[in-house]
Amino acid sequence: xxxxxxxxxxxxxxxxxxxxxxxxxxxxxxxxxxxxxxxxxxxxxxxxxxxxxxxxxxxxxxxxxxxxxxxxxxxxxxxxxxxxxxxxxxxxxxxxxxxxxxxxxxxxxxxxxxxxxxxxxxxxxxxxxxxxxxxxxxxxxxxxxxxxxxxxxxxxxxxxxxxxxxxxxxxxxxxxxxxxxxxxxxxxxxxxxxxxxxxxxxxx
Amino acid sequence: xxxxxxxxxxxxxxxxxxxxxxxxxxxxxxxxxxxxxxxxxxxxxxxxxxxxxxxxxxxxxxxxxxxxxxxxxxxxxxxxxxxxxxxxxxxxxxxxxxxxxxxxxxxxxxxxxxxxxxxxxxxxxxxxxxxxxxxxxxxxxxxxxxxxxxxxxxxxxxxxxxxxxxxxxxxxxxxxxxxxxxxxxxxxxxxxxxxxxxxxxxxxxxxxxxxxxxxxxxxxxxxxxxxxxxxxxxxxxxxxxxxxxxxxxxxxxxxxxxxxxxxxxxxxxxxxxxxxxxxxxxxxxxxxxxxxxxxxxxxxxxxxxxxxxxxxxxxxxxxxxx
Numbered sequence: 001x002x003x004x005x006x007x008x009x010x011x012x013x014x015x016x017x018x019x020x021x022x023x024x025x026x027x028x029x030x031x032x033x034x035x036x037x038x039x040x041x042x043x044x045x046x047x048x049x050x051x052x053x054x055x056x057x058x059x060x061x062x063x064x065x066x067x068x069x070x071x072x073x074x075x076x077x078x079x080x081x082x083x084x085x086x087x088x089x090x091x092x093x094x095x096x097x098x099x100x101x102x103x104x105x106x107x108x109x110x111x112x113x114x115x116x117x118x119x120x121x122x123x124x125x126x127x128x129x130x131x132x133x134x135x136x137x138x139x140x141x142x143x144x145x146x147x148x149x150x151x152x153x154x155x156x157x158x159x160x161x162x163x164x165x166x167x168x169x170x171x172x173x174x175x176x177x178x179x180x181x182x183x184x185x186x187x188x189x190x191x192x193x194x195x196x197x198x199x200x201x202x203x204x
Numbered sequence: 205x206x207x208x209x210x211x212x213x214x215x216x217x218x219x220x221x222x223x224x225x226x227x228x229x230x231x232x233x234x235x236x237x238x239x240x241x242x243x244x245x246x247x248x249x250x251x252x253x254x255x256x257x258x259x260x261x262x263x264x265x266x267x268x269x270x271x272x273x274x275x276x277x278x279x280x281x282x283x284x285x286x287x288x289x290x291x292x293x294x295x296x297x298x299x300x301x302x303x304x305x306x307x308x309x310x311x312x313x314x315x316x317x318x319x320x321x322x323x324x325x326x327x328x329x330x331x332x333x334x335x336x337x338x339x340x341x342x343x344x345x346x347x348x349x350x351x352x353x354x355x356x357x358x359x360x361x362x363x364x365x366x367x368x369x370x371x372x373x374x375x376x377x378x379x380x381x382x383x384x385x386x387x388x389x390x391x392x393x394x395x396x397x398x399x400x401x402x403x404x405x406x407x408x409x410x411x412x413x414x415x416x417x418x419x420x421x422x423x424x425x426x427x428x429x430x431x432x433x434x435x436x437x438x439x440x441x442x443x444x445x446x447x448x449x450x451x452x453x454x455x456x457x458x459x460x461x462x463x464x465x466x467x468x469x470x471x472x473x474x475x476x477x478x479x480x481x482x483x484x485x486x487x488x489x490x491x492x493x494x495x496x497x498x499x500x501x502x503x504x505x506x507x508x509x510x511x512x513x514x515x516x517x518x519x520x521x522x523x524x525x526x
């Protein structure tokens with residue numbers, strides 16, 4: 001088992017790389033650039049990273065179980081919080097840069113554009129998960145904590161769906177994310193059903 | 205000193221500089237803008253890897269009363285942020301891959317309901333037409349916009365030469381469809397060849413032009429070389445690129461985007477802030493080149509060209525005929 005504290009510090013630094021690169025690009029530093037339509041590019045990249053970290057978080061459990069490297073589970077919370085971090089930045093850049101904090105425009109968007117309705121719902125569901133991610137809240141909620149955090153499956157579906165509905169024509173990229181998500185969710189379903197079958201087999 | 209507010213107001217108004225400015229001052233300013241533009245273009249060319257100065261040639265132009273007084277976008281923005289799916293779906297794909305397009309020799313087939321059909325080579329198409337600089341707003345259906353100093357001539361003047369007959373109610377346009385030169389047509393994201401259409405009245409409107417250049421030079425391939433349509437009151441996808449056929453038809457021609465998603469893209473595709481795209485708002489637009497910290501600006505009905513084109517649609521329900 002590796003030195004967990006060192007590993008966590010390393011993973012933390014790696015997770016910040018997209019943020020640093022986008023920050024540099026936003027100000028055209030170090031050869032980085034967001035191109036001709038910087039707001040759209042920033043929005044798109046932040047959303048993608050949020051989704052990537054979300055899928056990575058969901059991959060930790062199966063990876064740990066299948067490889068037997070249970071220390072992987074110790075990284076799950078950090079990855080989940082990074083997903084929240086990028087998705088929150090995605091929303092903030094939408095609200096502040098794209099919409100200029102025009103409340104009427106934002107509310108109209110949320111009500112009238114289904115893909116934004118989906119994205120907003122996912123973000124709102126993520127907030128309680130981020131808040132209750134601490135050890136204190138885990139203790140306080142006990143069994144209910146696990147139940148609450150199953151919301152992440154719904155959030156991931158909404159997130160990929162949000163991506164799929166947003167693209168103009170080329171759905172290849174969102175379909176790749178949908179494929180990965182189906183594998184990750186399918187693994188859990190398979191596990192659940194095979195376990196319940198074992199239980200019924202034993203009880204007979 | 206004009207305040208920032210006044211400058212902002214000028215940008216959103218549709219009054220032509222020629223209407224409020226003494227003509228000679230206007231022309232001088234045009235000339236200055238042209239010089240400035242060419243200087244910028246020179247700098248931008250040097251910055252694009254793999255594109256030599258020899259690829260585009262300077263063009264002589266005369267100013268047009270239809271030009272907007274708004275400042276044009278940079279040459280770099282206009283030539284690196286493109287939708288030209290025949291060369292890929294990303295905005296920077298056309299600039300990267302359109303070098304493979306061979307634009308000389310080039311011929312345009314004229315067909316359908318007209319007295320002078322035939323295959324015309326590019327030189328014959330262009331020869332009689334003096335080139336004008338037309339600085340137009342371009343509004344993309346994706347809710348972004350640019351200001352582009354096109355070089356071109358009236359589409360109506362071109363059409364008259366082929367003498368369309370009384371049965372010609374529509375004009376259809378077709379883009380080159382060559383999988384060897386165009387790596388993007390291997391994927392059936394749209395029905396190839398790309399095709400577009402206008403009513404004959406729209407095509408004869410003086411704002412509709414055939415563009416052969418921008419910033420005082422021939423068109424770079426990614427912008428639709430060697431000749432393309434520009435209809436500034438319609439969403440950008442109507443302004444079809446690299447035209448190989450112009451046909452006069454009795455019936456409304458099918459158009460590529462309307463075929464691929466009829467509930468999202470119509471035949472008319474007039475810029476209209478009141479009629480939203482099913483998935484996003486068309487009320488406001490992002491002016492490219494404004495960077496990260498400038499809010500979207502309001503979109504104008506007919507992209508600010510209502511005075512010149514609104515009469516074409518009197519009595520037409522623009523919400524139904526989007």
